[in-house]
Amino acid sequence: MIQTNRLDRGFFKYQQEFEDKALEVLRSGWYILGKEVSSFEESFAAFTGSKYAVGLASGLDALILAFRALGIGKGDEVIVQGNTYIASVMGITINGATPVFVEPDEYYNIDADKIEEKITDKTKAVLVVHLYGQASRMDKVVEICKAHSLKLVEDCAQSHGSCFKGKVTGSFGDVGCFSFYPSKNIGAFGDAGAIVTDNKDIADNIRILRNYGSEKRYHNKVVGMNSRLDELQAGLLSVRLRHAKELNEEKIRVAKRYDELIKNPLIKLPKKREGCDHIYHQYVIRTEKRDELMEYLKANEINTIIHYPIPPHLSEAYAYLGFKEGSFPITESYAGQLLSIPMYNGIYKEEQDRVIxxxxxYKG
Ligand SMILES: Cc1ncc(COP(=O)(O)O)c(C=O)c1O
Known part of the structure; x- marks a missing residue:
């Protein structure tokens, strides 16, 4: 069976470096908030072209703390694309704010032309999600946020190192939120996340919030969380980060082969936005009879995954928002037509050839 994703191949690529680092941290006797976290934060800030990075326990925590640090909560509205992973929306609603959904564009990112019609006097921020690894239309989004004095948060869980016109995602907004879930382009060996920002106050605030609201031990300023990135994950992430460029390049090469060699009128390949990178966290194809195609691939020993079968507005968790099927037709049609095909570091050429x-x- 060819899997949609295989994490072992990425590990074996740099096995010695990972094992050396793991042993170094284990033998150090220091496991929480130490030199590995500081060093990773410094290199990750540089990687994203930001002044500050703060390591956290997950991508969801990064979103929750970003909105909290921006003072967004009850009574506030945050504009977000409808077709995202539900964690993006949870980052908004856990703070008590209300998500206002916008339909996606043909690149599966927020349709920037449809943002302004959703702005009300309660709108406080826009959350863009650089879905599947491709940057959203950031020139337009930044312009709208400036014109309406809105905060801009970027969900970069899937876009590590991906650029819009040469500027790296995460560096456009007030806060960039990252997940290092193991399957991400820069993946940890467990849960991990980070925020990046150019604003010292936001970085300091999130550093305090991640550690029970304390800057100094037992001096708690506010009610915070325990959302610390641990030393072991930070050390392993530093190894991964050293190789981020070549890891992304490998996926881009695989995507290029898929782009050139998959030729089937029943299948739409992912579109690339002019002047943007796509780092192919996922390689997502589109077809009318998606479930049939999925079955056919499975019968041919190829596993695929749907990102995502139920859009947040139709999930049970958000039934209270009162949306019905048909509320966001483009979002809903993507949920019924998209399919992620095998794409991972270390995928063999023969595996790619077989997928192609x-x-x-496939005849439909
Ligand atoms: C777009 C998006 N946002 C947020 C998250 C949440 O990240 P985490 O799983 O680290 O909490 C994920 C991934 O899981 C994601 O893909």
């Missing part, structure tokens, strides 16, 4: 061959033979 089977897709090209």
């Amino acid at each position: 061959e089977v897709l090209n033979e």
Whole structure:
């Protein structure tokens, strides 16, 4: 069976470096908030072209703390695309704020032309999600946020190192939120996340919030959380970060082969936005009879995944928002038509060839 994603291949690529670092941290006797976290934060800030990075326990925590640090909560509205992973929306609602959904564009990111019609006097921020690894239309989004004095938060869980016109995602807004869930382009060996920002007050505030609201031990200023990135994950992430460029480049090469060699009129390949990178966290194809294609691939020993079958506005968790099927037709049609095909570091050429061959033979 060819898997949609395989994490072991990425580990074996740099096995010695990971094992050396793991042993170094284990033998150090220091496991929480130490030199590995500081050093990772410094290199990750540089990687994203930001002044500050703060390591956290997950991508969801990064979103929660970003909105909290920006003072966004009850009574406030945050504009976000409808077709995202539900954690993006949870980052908003856990703070008591209300998500206001916008339909996506043909690149599966927020349709920037549809943002302004959703702005009300309660709107406080826009959350863009650089979904599947491709940057959103940031020139337009930044312009709108400036014109309406809105905060801009970027969900970069899937876009590590991906650029819009040469500027790296995470560096456009007030806060960039990252997940290092193991399957991400820069993945940890467990849960981990971070925020990046150019604003010292926001960085300091989030540093306090991640550690029970205390700057100095037992002197708690506010009610915070325990959302610390641990030393072991930080050390392993530093190893991964050293290789981030080549890891992204490898996925881009695989995507290029798929782009050139998958030729089937029943299948739409992902579109690339002019002047943008796509780092292919996922390689997502689109087809009318998606479930049939998925079954056919499975019968041919190829696993695929749907990102995401139920859009947040139709999930049970958000039934209270009162949306019904048909509320966001483009979002809903993507949920019924998109399919992520095998894409991971270390995927063999023969595996790629087999995926291409089977897709090209599909007759519907
Ligand atoms: C777009 C998006 N936002 C947020 C998250 C949440 O990150 P985490 O799983 O680290 O909490 C994820 C991934 O899981 C994601 O893909």
